[in-house]
Amino acid sequence: MGVIKKGRGEMEALKFYVKIGEKGRIELPELGELKGRRAEIIILPLEEGGNIEDLLRASESSLDFWDNPIDDEVWNEI
Numbered sequence: 400m401g402v403i404k405k406g407r408g409e410m411e412a413l414k415f416y417v418k419i420g421e422k423g424r425i426e427l428p429e430l431g432e433l434k435g436r437r438a439e440i441i442i443l444p445l446e447e448g449g450n451i452e453d454l455l456r457a458s459e460s461s462l463d464f465w466d467n468p469i470d471d472e473v474w475n476e477i
Contacts, residue, residue, distance in 0.1 A: 416445075 417425050425442075
């Protein structure tokens with residue numbers, strides 16, 4: 400769950416990428432910790448052909464740069 404700064408207060412924000420079903424329904428994971436609370440839902444349709452999985456894979460592959468035992472050893476000494 401992320402936190403979005405908004406004016407003087409803060410607002411909790413959840414972000415999901417889902418596919419709208421054939422009957423126009425959206426399924427979200429269970430949100431037990433928010434049970435009974437009100438929520439605002441905003442739908443931002445993604446462009447057709449826009450594949451979020453490709454973007455996620457690309458972002459994760461760049462994280463390999465930080466998995467460096469030599470760098471970890473140097474930073475642990477500071």
